[in-house]
Amino acid sequence: MKKTILITGATAGIGKATAKIYAKNGWNLILTGRRAERLEELKASLMEQYSAEVITLNFDVRDKDAVNEAVDRLPATWKNIDVLLNNAGLAKGFSDIQDGLVEDWETMIDTNIKGLLYVSKAVMPLMIERKSGHIVNIGSIAGKEVYAKGNVYCSTKHAVEGITKALRLDLLPHKIKVSAICPGAVDTEFSTVRFDGDKDRADSVYNGYQPLLAQDIAEAIYFVTSRPFHVNINDLLIMPTAQANTSNLLREE
């Protein structure tokens, strides 16, 4: 029987690359994000390229009613979600904490922490009922260390680490696996979003070294979710070879 993955934030970067790998491997896909047009384009290309079965759900993870309604309205067979990939997330701003914008803090906290909780809360009962499922949260090296001017973003990713551990504990009796995949620098739209569309500033984040590609993380996610039932990969920290930690990068011209 075909398996089903629900991916939050499938319109770009890691989520989009992950959708392609699962489609290629014959999974059914529930793709979510705010940009409806991008979701439809991705759906059409995955259907054409891999004959994939795809449902798109257009919602903002910060809107708990929209999250619940979208999951509720899934056709019954699509409620058999085998893997939930909590990937939607973002950083906003880059400044010392005393200079940070409260609106940026709220956007990050609402998306990266509360949004992840809302989606998990909507999907968990479906997994508990079937005593089967795997929740994969996208954390970050920023969830393990704090870097200068990264304060609130890093804190949201530390929270993802805590939530991941709590989910694993509480879902243990229900036989639901919980994993975290924690990347270092990945070349996606992440920095463009962080710097409000300033492409030059965003590109400078990835200058002089080879960052990870979204595909690298997507492959790791697929690996983690295709282990036998008795194997769970709790936590995977994946870095570019040129990045030792959040702050030490080997940049070469």
Ligand SMILES: NC(=O)c1ccc[n+]([C@@H]2O[C@H](COP(=O)([O-])OP(=O)(O)OC[C@H]3O[C@@H](n4cnc5c(N)ncnc54)[C@H](OP(=O)(O)O)[C@@H]3O)[C@@H](O)[C@H]2O)c1
């Ligand atoms: N890139 C990195 O260096 C890096 C490193 C470590 C961890 N991460 C984490 O990886 C995850 C994916 O990021 P990415 O690098 O792939 O960035 P990206 O290319 O900007 O993609 C982010 C995705 O999240 C979605 N998203 C953002 N806010 C949302 C909201 N309120 N509701 C629904 N969807 C939302 C976006 O979709 P819409 O805008 O269409 O809604 C988009 O599909 C994030 O959790 C990020 O923190 C990234």
